[in-house]
Amino acid sequence: MAFLGGGAMALGFGSPASAATTIRLGSTPQPGPAGCFVAADTGIFAANGISYEHLLIGLDPNVPPALLAGSIDIGVCTVSTILQAAENGLDIVIVGGAAVSNKNKPDYGIVVRKGGGVSRVEDLAGKTIGVPGLGAVFDVILRAWLSQKGIDVKKVKIVEATFPTQLDQIKAGTLDAAISSIPFMTNIINSGVGEILALLPAELPDNLPLNLYVTKREWAQNNSELLAAFRKSMKEGVSKGQADPTQLRASIGKYLKLTPEVLANFGLPTLSPEISEVGFNWWMAEMKRQGRISKIAVADVIWP
Numbered sequence: 559m560a561f562l563g564g565g566a567m568a569l570g571f572g573s574p575a576s577a578a579t580t581i582r583l584g585s586t587p588q589p590g591p592a593g594c595f596v597a598a599d600t601g602i603f604a605a606n607g608i609s610y611e612h613l614l615i616g617l618d619p620n621v622p623p624a625l626l627a628g629s630i631d632i633g634v635c636t637v638s639t640i641l642q643a644a645e646n647g648l649d650i651v652i653v654g655g656a657a658v659s660n661k662n663k664p665d666y667g668i669v670v671r672k673g674g675g676v677s678r679v680e681d682l683a684g685k686t687i688g689v690p691g692l693g694a695v696f697d698v699i700l701r702a703w704l705s706q707k708g709i710d711v712k713k714v715k716i717v718e719a720t721f722p723t724q725l726d727q728i729k730a731g732t733l734d735a736a737i738s739s740i741p742f743m744t745n746i747i748n749s750g751v752g753e754i755l756a757l758l759p760a761e762l763p764d765n766l767p768l769n770l771y772v773t774k775r776e777w778a779q780n781n782s783e784l785l786a787a788f789r790k791s792m793k794e795g796v797s798k799g800q801a802d803p804t805q806l807r808a809s810i811g812k813y814l815k816l817t818p819e820v821l822a823n824f825g826l827p828t829l830s831p832e833i834s835e836v837g838f839n840w841w842m843a844e845m846k847r848q849g850r851i852s853k854i855a856v857a858d859v860i861w862p
Contacts, residue, residue, distance in 0.1 A: 578604065578607055578608055578609040579607060579608055579609065579784055580608075580609040580610075580611055581603075581608055581609070581610055581611070581631050581632060581784070581788055582611045582612075582613060582629070582630045582631045582632075583610065583611070583612055583613070583630060583631065583632045583633065583634065584612075584613040584614070584615045584621055584624050584625075584629065584630035584632075584633045584634075585612075585614070585615060585621065585633060585634040585635065585769075586614070586615055586616065586617065586618050586621070586635070587614055587814045587815070588634075588657075588769065588814075589657065589810045589814065589824075589826070589827040590634045590656035590657040590768070590769035590770075590827065590829075591612070591634045591656060591771075591813075592657075592795075592796075592799055592806060592809060592810050592826075592827055592829060593656070593792045593793070593795035593796035593799060593829055593831065594610060594612070594791075594792055594795055595612070595795070595799075595806075595809035595810060595812065595813045596795040596796070596798050596799040596805060596806060596809045597610070597791045597792060597794060597795030597798075598610040598612075598795075598809075598813075599805070599808075599809045599812065600795070600798055600805065602791050602794045602795050602798070603791045603795075605791075606787045606788075606790060606791045607787060608784075608787055608788060608791060612813050613629070613630055614814075614815075615630075615633075618635045618636050618639050618691070618694065619635075619639055619643075621633040621634070621635035621639065621772070622635065622639065622640070622643040622648050622650055622772070623648075625650060625772065625773060625774050625777075626648060626650075626774060631773060631777060631781075632653065632771055632772070632773045632777075632788065633771070633772050633773070634656050634769050634770065634771055634772070635769055635770070635772060636694060636695035636768065636769045636770075637695060637767050637768065637769065637770055637838075637841050638693065638694055638695045638697075638698050638841070638845065638850070639694065639695075640652060640770060640772050640859065641841065641842070641845050641850070641851050641854065641859065642693065642845075642850055642851065644851075644854050644858060644859050645850070645851040645852070645853060645854050649774060649775045649776070650772050650773065650774055650775065650859070651772065651773060651774075651775050651778055651859055651860065651861040652770045652771065652772050652833070652859050652860050652861060653771045653772065653773055653778060653785060653788075653789065653861045654770065654771035654789055654792060654831055654833075655767055655770055655771070655829075655830045655831050655832055655833040656767075656768070656769045656770055656771060656827075656829065656830075657767075657768045657769050657827040657828060657829060657830075658765050658766060658767055658768060658828050658829070658830045658837065659758075659759045659762065659763075659764065659765065659766040659768060659828070660759055660764065660765070660828040661759050661760050661764045663759065663825075663828055664757035664758070664759045664760050665739060665740045665743075665759070665825045666696070666737065666738065666739035666740070666743065666757075666758055666759065667737070667738070667743060667754055667755070667756055667757040667758050667759075668687075668700075668703075668735055668736070668737055668738075668754070668755040668756045668758065669724075669728070669735065669736055669738050669743055669746050669747065669752040669753065669754060669755065670728075670734060670735040670752060670753060670755045671728045671729075671731070671733070671734055671735070671751065671752055672750065672751060672752060672753050674731075674734050674735075675734075676734060676735060676755060677755075678755075679707045679709060679755070679756065680709070682704070682709060682714055682734075682735060682755075683709060683710070683713045683714065684713060684714070685714060685715070685734035685735060686714075686715040686716075686717060686732070686733055686734050686735075687700065687714055687715070687716050687717070687733065687734065687735045687736060687737065688716075688717055688718070688719025688724055688727060688728075688733040688735070688736035688737070689716055689717070689718060689719065689736070689737050690718070690719065690720050690721050690737070690738075690739075691718060691720075692716070692717075692718050693850070695768060695769075696737045696739075697716065697737075698841075698844060698845065698848060698850070699737070699758060699762065700716065700737045701716070701848055702762065702844050702848075703756070703758055703761060703762060705847075706761070706762075717733070719732075719733055719736055721738060721739065721742040722742065724736040724738050724742060724746060725742070725745055725746050725749060725751060725752075728746060728751055728752050729749075729751045735755065737758070739825075740823075740824075740825040741820070741823045741824060741825065744823065763836065763837065763840050765830065765834050765836070765837050766837045766840060766841070767830075767833055767834075767837050767838060767841065770833065771792070773785075773861075775861075778861050789831070792831060793831045796829045796830075796831050799829065800829065803826060806826055807821060807824070807826060810824065810826070811824070833860075838856065838860075839856070842855075842856060
């Protein structure tokens with residue numbers, strides 16, 4: 559699946575004489591759409607005839623409904639949210655890749671309470687582990703990793719614990735462990751309350767899609783040239799951001815409304831506009847194994 563040849567189409571966008579067409583993109587406050595942030599800030603979208611508007615959405619599962627309601631044109635949300643929404647009958651399609659896992663950049667993992675009796679994977683049996691959202695991407699990843707390690711998931715209590723609350727819950731003993739991500743994972747370690755048990759990007763397949771660009775099928779059908787211009791711009795924004803991390807960090811801070819202190823410690827995402835066949839198929843297989851999807855196939859959700 560050498561994915562998304564959006565630049566191959568002859569575009570009617572980008573002519574200085576033509577008026578820019580607005581694209582409204584929605585996401586939670588996460589850096590997956592950073593390629594778009596850079597494209598907007600550096601004039602790439604404007605050069606391709608697009609006026610970019612970003613809307614922050616509070617919860618990841620609210621992105622697909624916002625698409626269907628017409629509040630946004632394109633969304634960025636986690637792969638688990640997209641697949642479950644499609645499984646439940648929402649007519650949405652994936653039009654590009656955003657953030658991916660990176661074995662060389664272990665920015666999320668399992669943290670455990672210091673002195674809490676968990677020093678190896680086997681010790682997690684009978685323990686309570688927090689995930690930032692039940693049924694969400696890190697919940698799926700945690701269950702996949704536990705099964706890979708031979709731990710019976712039924713013997714582990716998995717509860718919802720948002721990133722900002724994990725430190726206090728581990729300290730209070732409400733949680734024995736949590737799957738966390740930087741900068742929250744870093745704060746837990748630096749506080750002395752917790753320690754790393756496992757860095758998951760290094761223990762799972764590399765280049766796994768974490769979040770993806772998605773839109774309504776009808777919108778993709780009716781806006782083929784605009785979508786091609788968007789894909790081209792997003793890819794150029796990713797390339798520019800990868801070449802200029804300072805610009806990438808500044809654009810993330812601007813669109814996610816981060817304070818300078820938070821932004822300074824914010825881990826830059828690994829971005830990939832293309833979606834690997836191996837990575838996407840891993841999600842399809844794992845979501846089916848966990849009983850989260852059963853009906854849909856790759857062809858149902860990938861837009862050409």
